[in-house]
Amino acid sequence: MSLSSALSIAMSGLRANQAALSIVSGNVANANTPGYVAQTLVQDQIVTGSTGSGVRIIGVNRTLDAYVQSQLRTENAGSAYANQIAGVLGQLQNVYGTPGNDGTLEAAYNNFTSALQALSASSGNTAAQSSVLNAAQALAQQLNATTSGIQTLRSNAEQDLSVSVSQANAAMQQIAQLNQKLQSLSAQDPAAATLMDQRDAAIDQLSRLMDIRVTTDGVNQTSVFTTSGIQLVGGVYASTLTFNAQSSLTANSRWSADPAKSSVGTIICQLPNGAKMDMIALQGINSGQIAADVQLRDKILVQAQNQVDQMAATLASALSDVTTSGAPVAGPPSGFDTSLSSVLPGNAFNVTYTDSSNVSHTVTVVRVDDPTALPIPNTASNPNDRVIGVDFSGGLASIVSQLNAQLGATSHLTFSASGSQLRVVDDGSGASTVTAASTTTTVQSLTSGSPQLPFFTDRASLYTGAITGTASQITGLAGRIQVNAALLADPSKLTVYNTSPLTPAGDTTRSDFIFDRLTSATFTYSPNTGLGAAAAPFQGTLPSFLQQFVSLQSGTATTAKQVAQGQDIVVNTLQEKFDAKSGVNMDTEMSNLIALQNSYAANAHVMTVVQSMMQTLLQA
Incomplete structure (x- = not known):
C-alpha cells in the first residue's frame, strides 16, 4: 500500500468520524425531544480490487422498533377511548350527585314520599298539602336538571367530535405532505430521518383519535387505513372528513343513518377519488377519542336519558292511569264489550x-293516530304476546276494520261495534277463547271520582305516552315534567277527588293511593334503560328502579375508570419498551462518543505518521 493510499484511507476515516460525531451530537441534543428516534450512522468499506481502500458513508438509520410502535398506536387508541368514556361518566356521576346527599334524585324522591306519608296522617291539613306539592316540584325540578346535565354532556361530545375531526384532517394532510417530501429521498438519507420523525408524530396523533393500521412500501411511502379497512392516506393523497355539528342537543336529538331523520352530526369520509361514506353508519371507527364520543353521544348518554325518562313516565302514569275491565258477553261466541271513548x-x-x-x-292495542308512526315495534316481552298500533282517529268502524285485519286470522278473534263499544269475541272455530279485555286510560280531571289524578304533566299537557312519527312522548319527558298547574292552584285536590258527593273531610283515600303507588306498586320498565332484557324486563317499585339505575351508572363509571387506569398502564409499559429501543440512551451515546474520540485520534495519528514518512522521503 502506498503512503498516499494510507493517507486517503485515514482521511475517509476522519470524515466518517466527523459524520458519526454529528449523529451522536444530534442524538444527545434531542434526548428529550418528543417523537425523536435515535439515529445511527450507516457506513461501508471501500474495496479496490481485493484490498480495502477506506470507508464511505451510506446514510443514517433510525433505531426503530416497528412492531412495538404498531402495538403502541393500537393501545393509544384504546387508551384515548377508555379515558374519554371514564371522564364523561365521572361527569355524569356529578349530574346524579353523591347517593345519600341532598340535591340527588334519591333524596328528592324520598322527600316526596315522606311528605305524602305525613299528608295521610293529616289529610286536610293545608301545611301538609303544601309540603307535598313543594316536594313534588323539587322532584320534578331535579328530573329537569338531570336531563339538562345529560344533554349538556351530549352537546359536549358533539363539539368534541367537531374538534377531533378537524385534528384528524390536519394529521392526515400532514402525513400526505410528508410522504410527498420523502418521495425523492431514500430511507437512509440523513434528511429523511427528520421527516420520518414528523410523519410518525402525525400518525401517532391520528392513532389517539381513531383506530388505524399503517403500512410503508419500498419507496418509503406510508398508507394509513382504519382497522375496518377505510383508507385515510394513500401516498401523497389524503381523504377528508366532514362533520355537520349541531350547536346544542336535546333528548330528541338522535343519530339516524337516514340523513332526513338524523338530528345530530355524522362523520362523512370523502376519499381522494370523490367517493363518500358515512363512517358512523359503516362503524368505520371503533376506537380512539372519536369512537368514544360517538358511543357517549348516541348510546351511553342516551341510555342515561332513557332511565330518567322512564322514571318520569312511570311517576306520571302510576298516578293517572286507570284500568277498566270489559263487560262479559255470554255468547256463543263469548267475549267482552269495552268502551274506547276515554282512550x-x-x-x-x-x-x-x-x-x-x-x-x-x-294483545295490547296502542292508540297511534299518526300514520307515519305505524307500524310500531312489538315490545312485548313474552313471545306469545303482541303490541300493535291502531289509528283511532277514523272512529269505531275504522278501528274494527284495522283490528280484524291485523288480528282476526292469526288470533282467531272477531271485532265488531256494539253500539258505542268495541266487542271482541272468538271466531267460532274453537281455536281461541277470549278470557279478558280492558282499557288503560289516563284520568284527565282532578275530581273524576277516583283516586287517580294527573299529578304530573308534560309541561301543560297530559302525559299519555303518545307515539308520533317523530318521537314518543316519553322521550325527554324528564326534562319537561312538572306538577299539574291546576293542582298547584288548588292543593285541596290532594284530598278531594269527588265533588258529587263531596269527598268527606279527613278522607285519606287519595293520599293513601298516591303513597302506595309510589312506594309499593310494581311496574315493568323498558329494556332500553339498560336494566333487564327484552325477554325479561326489569320489574319492581319506583324506588327500586331508581336505586337500580343509579347503582348501574355508579358501577359503570367505576368500571370505566378501572379500564382507563389499566389501559394507561399498558400504554406506559409499551412506551417505555419503545423508548428503550428507539429513544436516546445517554449511556450508549457517551460510550459511542468515547469510541469515536479514540477512533478519531487513531486516524489522526495515522495521518501524522504518513506525513512524517513523506517528509523523510522528500529529505532523502
Missing part, C-alpha cells in the same frame, strides 16, 4: 285469549 293517543286496549293448546296470549 287517548298512547293509551291502550288489551285483550287476552287462550289458543287451542291452552296457551295464553295478550
